[in-house]
Amino acid sequence: MQVTPATTPAAKELLPQDAKFMAQFIAMAPFVFQTALCLRDLGVLNLLCENLQGMTSEDMLKKMNLSRYSLNVLLDAGESCGILNENNKTWTITQTGIFLENDAITRVNMNFSQDVCYQGLFNLKESLETNTPAGLKVFGNWATVYEGLSSLPRKVQQSWFEFDHFFSSDSFPRALPIVFKDKPKKILDVGGNTGKFAVACTQYDSAVNVTIADHPGQIEMAKVNASNNNVADRVHYHVTNLLKHDQELPQGHDTIWMSQLLSCFSDEEVVMLLSKARKALGPNGSLYIMETFTDNQKFNTARFCLDMTSLYFTAMANGNSRMYRSEEFYKLIAKAELKIVEEHPFIRLNHTILKCVPA
Amino acid sequence: MQVTPATTPAAKELLPQDAKFMAQFIAMAPFVFQTALCLRDLGVLNLLCENLQGMTSEDMLKKMNLSRYSLNVLLDAGESCGILNENNKTWTITQTGIFLENDAITRVNMNFSQDVCYQGLFNLKESLETNTPAGLKVFGNWATVYEGLSSLPRKVQQSWFEFDHFFSSDSFPRALPIVFKDKPKKILDVGGNTGKFAVACTQYDSAVNVTIADHPGQIEMAKVNASNNNVADRVHYHVTNLLKHDQELPQGHDTIWMSQLLSCFSDEEVVMLLSKARKALGPNGSLYIMETFTDNQKFNTARFCLDMTSLYFTAMANGNSRMYRSEEFYKLIAKAELKIVEEHPFIRLNHTILKCVPA
Numbered sequence: 001m002q003v004t005p006a007t008t009p010a011a012k013e014l015l016p017q018d019a020k021f022m023a024q025f026i027a028m029a030p031f032v033f034q035t036a037l038c039l040r041d042l043g044v045l046n047l048l049c050e051n052l053q054g055m056t057s058e059d060m061l062k063k064m065n066l067s068r069y070s071l072n073v074l075l076d077a078g079e080s081c082g083i084l085n086e087n088n089k090t091w092t093i094t095q096t097g098i099f100l101e102n103d104a105i106t107r108v109n110m111n112f113s114q115d116v117c118y119q120g121l122f123n124l125k126e127s128l129e130t131n132t133p134a135g136l137k138v139f140g141n142w143a144t145v146y147e148g149l150s151s152l153p154r155k156v157q158q159s160w161f162e163f164d165h166f167f168s169s170d171s172f173p174r175a176l177p178i179v180f181k182d183k184p185k186k187i188l189d190v191g192g193n194t195g196k197f198a199v200a201c202t203q204y205d206s207a208v209n210v211t212i213a214d215h216p217g218q219i220e221m222a223k224v225n226a227s228n229n230n231v232a233d234r235v236h237y238h239v240t241n242l243l244k245h246d247q248e249l250p251q252g253h254d255t256i257w258m259s260q261l262l263s264c265f266s267d268e269e270v271v272m273l274l275s276k277a278r279k280a281l282g283p284n285g286s287l288y289i290m291e292t293f294t295d296n297q298k299f300n301t302a303r304f305c306l307d308m309t310s311l312y313f314t315a316m317a318n319g320n321s322r323m324y325r326s327e328e329f330y331k332l333i334a335k336a337e338l339k340i341v342e343e344h345p346f347i348r349l350n351h352t353i354l355k356c357v358p359a
Numbered sequence: 360m361q362v363t364p365a366t367t368p369a370a371k372e373l374l375p376q377d378a379k380f381m382a383q384f385i386a387m388a389p390f391v392f393q394t395a396l397c398l399r400d401l402g403v404l405n406l407l408c409e410n411l412q413g414m415t416s417e418d419m420l421k422k423m424n425l426s427r428y429s430l431n432v433l434l435d436a437g438e439s440c441g442i443l444n445e446n447n448k449t450w451t452i453t454q455t456g457i458f459l460e461n462d463a464i465t466r467v468n469m470n471f472s473q474d475v476c477y478q479g480l481f482n483l484k485e486s487l488e489t490n491t492p493a494g495l496k497v498f499g500n501w502a503t504v505y506e507g508l509s510s511l512p513r514k515v516q517q518s519w520f521e522f523d524h525f526f527s528s529d530s531f532p533r534a535l536p537i538v539f540k541d542k543p544k545k546i547l548d549v550g551g552n553t554g555k556f557a558v559a560c561t562q563y564d565s566a567v568n569v570t571i572a573d574h575p576g577q578i579e580m581a582k583v584n585a586s587n588n589n590v591a592d593r594v595h596y597h598v599t600n601l602l603k604h605d606q607e608l609p610q611g612h613d614t615i616w617m618s619q620l621l622s623c624f625s626d627e628e629v630v631m632l633l634s635k636a637r638k639a640l641g642p643n644g645s646l647y648i649m650e651t652f653t654d655n656q657k658f659n660t661a662r663f664c665l666d667m668t669s670l671y672f673t674a675m676a677n678g679n680s681r682m683y684r685s686e687e688f689y690k691l692i693a694k695a696e697l698k699i700v701e702e703h704p705f706i707r708l709n710h711t712i713l714k715c716v717p718a
Binding site for chain 2: 014016017018019020021022023024025026027028029030031032033034035036037038041042066067069070072073074076077079080081082083094095096098099100103105106107109110113114117118119121122124125128129131266267294299300301303304305307308310311312313314315320322325328
């Protein structure tokens with residue numbers, strides 16, 4: 001069975017029979033997802049990756065601790081989903097199956113889907129209707145996932161962090177030359193989290209000082225991190241609740257940095273945070289924002305993943321944030337009386353860096 | 360965004376970029392499914408079906424009780440899944456979206472996925488490892504779904520029955536001429552359920568008598584049904600537990616009928632039931648079996664749905680039954696010392712009727 005997405009905009013509409021298949025594929029997508037997950041986690045995909053010429057189900061059974069019934073029902077489902085092929089009783093893995101088994105980001109996304117989001121997404125409709133993360137009750141009675149993060153089950157936490165880090169880790173080296181072009185002396189990292197960027201800055205420029213503004217829990221982790229990297233003397237801290245209107249950001253920094261921060265907040269909150277930043281900026285200061293905008297992507301696959309990730313924010317995180325379209329986001333920047341003076345798209349493909357100054 | 364399944368076997372393998380997209384589409388399939396469900400159940404698809412020329416999101420908002428955030432996040436996700444298109448701020452529905460909104464079987468499948476299977480499928484791996492319906496615990500502590508059917512929440516029950524009936528209702532008129540070709544006098548309907556087929560038989564032939572063999576609960580419903588149709592004098596009952604080896608089927612019937620029954624049992628149980636039928640058959644009697652075999656389908660879409668449905672049996676129903684391949688099923692018939700003398704495929708497209716006699 002072939003299941004092919006055309007990622008080119010060639011055909012504007014599908015043939016009716018293809019659209020009907022796609023509708024059914026979506027209507028039964030939970031079955032498709034669990035089929036793929038079980039094929040991966042029970043070792044079928046691994047076995048077929050090691051035997052690309054193919055295997056019979058009888059040969060597979062000898063290497064697995066699974067009943068004949070279970071293996072056969074899973075193999076047939078896998079073929080119908082386009083993950084496996086069967087020819088003359090020999091099973092082979094398709095390209096799609098190879099990506100499901102071996103592609104790092106596909107693995108990370110799949111674990112995130114199952115461990116963090118699957119059960120809570122059941123309540124997506126309620127989340128959309130109430131603008132609260134109605135799926136989060138699967139794990140606990142918190143207003144946002146950020147409150148509960150440290151209490152999540154270990155496996156859930158692990159899949160959450162792997163997902164979170166996959167999108168940020170490699171972009172910092174590409175971001176530093178942009179941020180340091182104007183030779184900043186004092187950087188304020190808003191939502192600095194565990195201090196990864198702050199440490200990277202101190203290593204990039206031996207004279208720079210960085211202040212991390214964040215919640216107390218994050219600050220504690222950042223302190224350890226700075227100390228472990230022997231830069232504790234140049235990393236400073238500002239404990240704050242970003243969502244409180246009356247808690248301002250500290251002044252006297254020539255550069256403010258916000259990375260993957262604003263997608264965690266609603267439109268109104270983004271404007272408030274940007275206004276706080278504007279107020280805190282020194283006379284010639286600049287605000288650098290790094291975000292993944294859904295409409296600034298080279299590949300449809302990336303855009304697809306970002307649009308799906310927005311629903312995680314809806315159902316699980318806080319019920320009112322998302323991966324923004326640049327167009328919508330630029331309106332929020334203008335509302336906060338800031339203007340964009342530089343735009344650097346496609347940082348490690350997915351990210352965009354905006355340099356803003358007071359309008 | 361185009362998301363196209365090629366239902367022809369034209370390309371044997373996908374291009375790497377298409378396979379990568381498909382892998383991500385599967386890895387995030389729970390998001391895709393919930394997007395489609397919310398677009399349908401919050402009325403977006405309906406609105407766009409009534410306005411095929413397209414609408415702006417602002418116009419949609421006026422007709423809906425949804426926040427701007429919620430609508431926009433859903434529209435963007437819908438476009439990434441190939442359900443909607445956006446052009447110059449005008450949103451239109453794709454063919455896939457039209458099927459999701461209007462196609463009866465797609466609706467039935469989607470409700471079945473969400474209401475009956477979504478949550479339980481989370482435990483598919485455990486079901487495959489233990490050959491028990493590990494997902495059923497979402498609803499109650501039963502060994503099989505059949506025990507719990509009458510206690511399921513109303514909405515779950517409704518989606519279950521709509522799914523169940525969709526596949527059987529229309530096939531009986533096509534089956535009757537085949538079963539009545541040999542002018543049977545006494546028919547035994549094993550697993551006769553609510554008596555639908557029994558009543559249809561009495562209406563088809565004014566002389567025929569039909570005995571329904573089933574569990575006591577089903578028999579009660581069948582009695583009411585026969586009485587309502589004024590054929591109570593020609594419908595008889597045999598209370599039995601089909602899974603008990605020592606409870607034989609009644610003798611003296613020239614025809615035995617089993618419709619969509621055997622897919623609810625494991626290989627070993629199928630052989631036991633077929634053996635019971637063989638023993639009960641009169642000297643010139645025949646056994647008619649109506650089933651949906653995954654490899655006897657004209658369309659890939661049907662095969663796909665049947666293979667997915669097997670996983671419902673795995674995770675929710677009893678943990679060891681499935682939609683069979685004809686090839687595998689024929690082996691079970693031979694094991695029960697029966698032989699196939701007629702084969703009628705493609706009854707209302709999906710069903711196959713097999714006429715069997717003692718080997």
